[in-house]
Amino acid sequence: MANKKTRKNRTRPSSAVVRVTARKLKEDGLSGPSGTRIRFAAPGEAGAVGDLLMGAVDDLEGGQVVEALAEGKCGAYLLDALDGSKLTSLLVRAATGGELSAAAAAMSLPLVAQNRDGQLVGALLTVPSGTIAEMASRLPGDAPYDLVSMLKYTKIKALAVRTDARGAGVGAALLKRCVQIHWQLGYHMIFGEFEVQRALGPYYARQGFSVLEPGQTIDVGTVLSGFPMYLGSQPGESLFYRWR
Numbered sequence: 001m002a003n004k005k006t007r008k009n010r011t012r013p014s015s016a017v018v019r020v021t022a023r024k025l026k027e028d029g030l031s032g033p034s035g036t037r038i039r040f041a042a043p044g045e046a047g048a049v050g051d052l053l054m055g056a057v058d059d060l061e062g063g064q065v066v067e068a069l070a071e072g073k074c075g076a077y078l079l080d081a082l083d084g085s086k087l088t089s090l091l092v093r094a095a096t097g098g099e100l101s102a103a104a105a106a107m108s109l110p111l112v113a114q115n116r117d118g119q120l121v122g123a124l125l126t127v128p129s130g131t132i133a134e135m136a137s138r139l140p141g142d143a144p145y146d147l148v149s150m151l152k153y154t155k156i157k158a159l160a161v162r163t164d165a166r167g168a169g170v171g172a173a174l175l176k177r178c179v180q181i182h183w184q185l186g187y188h189m190i191f192g193e194f195e196v197q198r199a200l201g202p203y204y205a206r207q208g209f210s211v212l213e214p215g216q217t218i219d220v221g222t223v224l225s226g227f228p229m230y231l232g233s234q235p236g237e238s239l240f241y242r243w244r
Helices: 002-010 022-028 043-053 061-070 076-082 087-096 100-106 130-136 145-152 170-184 201-206
Strands: 037-040 109-114 120-127 153-161 189-195 217-219 230-232 237-243
Touching: 022 037, 022 076, 037 170, 043 061, 043 109, 043 120, 043 153, 061 100, 061 120, 076 087, 076 100, 076 170, 087 100, 087 145, 109 170, 120 170, 130 145, 130 230, 145 153, 153 170, 170 189, 189 201, 201 237
Parallel strands: 153 189
Antiparallel strands: 037 109, 109 120, 120 153, 189 237, 217 230
16 A cells, blocks of 8 residues: 555646647647647748638738748747747847847747647737837836836737637637746736627636726736836727736
8 A cells, every 4th residue: 555655646746737848839739629739820821820810800910920920930939938048038139139020020929729630720819018018118217118018918919719610618728828838938917808799708707817897907017117007908898817
């Protein structure tokens, strides 16, 4: 009995979180429901990803993110960081070289869900928040809070699941992996917005997000700088968020 107990105590917990690597995310992907794999979108899938996401949002950053994905530049900094590079160093280098626009795409995360037949049945895109960066640039003090905000906050720009794949948990799996990756990279907060008429509050609440009523705001500045900075949604939309 003592031997059995010893072996049991040495067994690795099944709930242990496995760190995501760039290779894992790009090649094998992460497990999803019904045999789907959640992985990084490939450059050759830019058109298909754009088509999927445009069903959920009217504007994909002016098409810049899809273009960056086609060129293999979208999410490049995040992949490097998963392999050990420092996001801070990558961003500062871009800012010094006057390449912040390109850096925004490099810090975006394009995820897809692929079924057993190799078809894309879902997609998710996160981007740095221009709204938060602009507000952060006006905070008191000399610190580059706008740059720091890009390392700590990310916005879910769009989440879409193909009509015939809905109800199987694909969207929930994309959100779960999105959260896992950003927490691993040291982000503090993930947020997004949805149109009130779509009534998605209960859905995001089930995925572990808090949902604000239209007109409500949340302080996202104190944790960043010690000064309050309030984030809300656009008219007719609700904001959902999750802290690390």
